[in-house]
Amino acid sequence: MIACLAGVAIAARAVARTPSPSPELLAKGKAAYEGSAAGCAACHGLTGEGNGPVAFAIKPPPRNFVRDEFKGGDKVEQVFTTISLGLPNTKMVGYPQLPEPDRWALAYYVLAFRAGRK
Numbered sequence: 001m002i003a004c005l006a007g008v009a010i011a012a013r014a015v016a017r018t019p020s021p022s023p024e025l026l027a028k029g030k031a032a033y034e035g036s037a038a039g040c041a042a043c044h045g046l047t048g049e050g051n052g053p054v055a056f057a058i059k060p061p062p063r064n065f066v067r068d069e070f071k072g073g074d075k076v077e078q079v080f081t082t083i084s085l086g087l088p089n090t091k092m093v094g095y096p097q098l099p100e101p102d103r104w105a106l107a108y109y110v111l112a113f114r115a116g117r118k
């Protein structure tokens with residue numbers, strides 16, 4: 001019985017819940033985005049405009065977060081899913097290996113580029 005309850009608790013914790021945005025979460029997202037473990041900035045650029053150092057070699061090109069439409073949707077849950085699973089047949093692979101809190105932080109950080117859209 002105790003083992004059974006523990007199993008339920010673990011299953012419940014595995015369900016993705018959208019965290020609230022916060023300055024701490026954005027700072028975590030920025031660190032992950034610019035860090036080498038994920039390497040997002042190499043393709044998407046430090047300013048999120050799809051102009052990272054290797055972007056020129058990639059077809060289709062990396063998304064410009066400020067300007068482009070998002071194929072997978074731009075709700076934070078949708079961006080989280082794209083970061084987790086990637087986009088088929090492109091150089092945008094999924095990053096399921098990143099801890100889930102980092103993927104949420106990245107989703108909010110990506111959308112922060114978008115918020116500055118003109």
Ligand code: HEC
Nearest residue numbers: 038039040043060061062063070071072073090091092106
């Ligand atoms: C090797 C280059 C590369 C890296 C590294 C990379 N991306 Fe991408 N990303 C792409 C490309 C290319 C696309 C556009 C694919 C397309 O046009 O369908 C894309 C698209 C996206 C999109 C837009 C999805 C949509 O719905 O249109 C998001 C969000 C995104 N990337 C986030 C990230 C994040 C966050 C990271 C780091 C964890 C990352 N990317 C790392 C190449 C990259």
